[in-house]
Amino acid sequence: MNWNFFQINKACLQTQMVDPRRHPESPFLYVDISAIDRSLKVITNAPEIVGAEAPSRARKEIREGDVLVSTVRPNLNTVAIVPPELDGQIASTGFCVLRPNRTAIEGKYLFYFTLTSEFISILSNKVRGAHYPAVSDDDVKKIDLPLPPLSEQRRIVEILDQADALRKKRIEADAKAARILPALFYKMFGDLSTNPRGWPFKPLSDLGAQVRYGLGQPPKTNETGIALIRATNISRGTISATSMICVDPQDVPPGRNAFLREDEVIVVRSGAYTGDVAQITKEWEGCVAGYDLVITPGKSLTGEFVEAYLLTSFIQKGYFQNLKARAGQPHLNATQVSATPFFDVPYDLQIRFSKAVQTTRVLRKRRAKTNEKLDKTFGVLLHHAFTGKLTATWREAHMKELLAEMEQQAKYLGIIGIKK
Numbered sequence: 001m002n003w004n005f006f007q008i009n010k011a012c013l014q015t016q017m018v019d020p021r022r023h024p025e026s027p028f029l030y031v032d033i034s035a036i037d038r039s040l041k042v043i044t045n046a047p048e049i050v051g052a053e054a055p056s057r058a059r060k061e062i063r064e065g066d067v068l069v070s071t072v073r074p075n076l077n078t079v080a081i082v083p084p085e086l087d088g089q090i091a092s093t094g095f096c097v098l099r100p101n102r103t104a105i106e107g108k109y110l111f112y113f114t115l116t117s118e119f120i121s122i123l124s125n126k127v128r129g130a131h132y133p134a135v136s137d138d139d140v141k142k143i144d145l146p147l148p149p150l151s152e153q154r155r156i157v158e159i160l161d162q163a164d165a166l167r168k169k170r171i172e173a174d175a176k177a178a179r180i181l182p183a184l185f186y187k188m189f190g191d192l193s194t195n196p197r198g199w200p201f202k203p204l205s206d207l208g209a210q211v212r213y214g215l216g217q218p219p220k221t222n223e224t225g226i227a228l229i230r231a232t233n234i235s236r237g238t239i240s241a242t243s244m245i246c247v248d249p250q251d252v253p254p255g256r257n258a259f260l261r262e263d264e265v266i267v268v269r270s271g272a273y274t275g276d277v278a279q280i281t282k283e284w285e286g287c288v289a290g291y292d293l294v295i296t297p298g299k300s301l302t303g304e305f306v307e308a309y310l311l312t313s314f315i316q317k318g319y320f321q322n323l324k325a326r327a328g329q330p331h332l333n334a335t336q337v338s339a340t341p342f343f344d345v346p347y348d349l350q351i352r353f354s355k356a357v358q359t360t361r362v363l364r365k366r367r368a369k370t371n372e373k374l375d376k377t378f379g380v381l382l383h384h385a386f387t388g389k390l391t392a393t394w395r396e397a398h399m400k401e402l403l404a405e406m407e408q409q410a411k412y413l414g415i416i417g418i419k420k
Helices: 107-113 117-124 137-141 150-178 180-189 303-310 313-327 334-338 347-387 392-397 399-413
Strands: 004-007 027-031 048-050 058-061 067-070 079-081 090-092 095-100 144-147 201-203 210-213 226-229 245-247 265-268 277-279 292-296 341-343
Touching: 004 399, 058 095, 067 107, 079 107, 090 095, 095 107, 095 137, 107 144, 107 150, 107 347, 117 347, 150 180, 150 347, 150 392, 150 399, 180 303, 180 347, 210 334, 265 303, 277 303, 292 334, 303 313, 303 347, 392 399
Parallel strands: 027 090
Antiparallel strands: 004 144, 027 048, 058 090, 067 079, 067 095, 201 341, 210 292, 226 245, 265 277, 265 292
């Protein structure tokens, strides 16, 4: 038995646009793209605002069970299902709102389809605009969707729900693990804003650290060579190989100290990632792009301490934010970073902290490998779910009922689906 394929819009109901500014004193919950946790695929934050303060993009009415698909940077797959508490609220026009017609499609079946690599790839290939890459609602709604009978959809959802629950537990465990080092830093050194232990403050440069710029003009890239670490490779204490590019070390201009050494710390100095920080470990002894600064800790500081210190909210949301505000745009320079006020704490205490960090990194690498396997397994399950392989045996056991359902489904939709 082959499934029928329908365009997504054939299995969805129409949605409405509203203008909350017509009711200036009425409050509502607003869901914009930043409200969705891209890892968990859930809405985590929907602030209450009144109509008079509604942004111009607050226009799409949402209902419980709607599937929200971000049309901005669709490669990031920012999608979620609207929970009961957000029924009747308002979302940004940056979403395509898909309202499942429950007589034809299960909402979670549609949601899981939006997680597939095929769906993401189709949308990514339709992107228009370099500075604001986006697709239209029609681009989303005209994608062909495999539509088995409802009972088979429910069986698929049941299996994927179990796999998704494991995936979410893993993500939640990672989030808890990420809080270990900040908590340890706080326990060992105290709160930077109150300094309960009375550590003396000194500028970073007075503690023997040196700050330099990366390559102003990076050399041409190669398929092999050493890593050229850019701002996009850095994220809150980690360096990612995703989209990493390489350069031939022979092409790196001499005399610029462009090569990175273990224990040094990178600070992104400009652009959207300004202020992000990561320590260099042995595997990343490459070179660094010009929009990064490099801190060489010196003899009285460890790289782990410097990294953790610069990632505290006191620095990230205080010192660095104030510097960027004064500059008028996201930007840090070597002089500013050299002047960063640092706790002058005993070196042996830093060493104890550094050993804990190194142990945690080993565990983090192991988790990353496990996570990669889980992600691949979930991706395979999704692929099998929407090609019919996942429920093939179950389908054979219920063939008679499914054929009757499929005939009724096609009749209800008023169209014979496309066979693929």
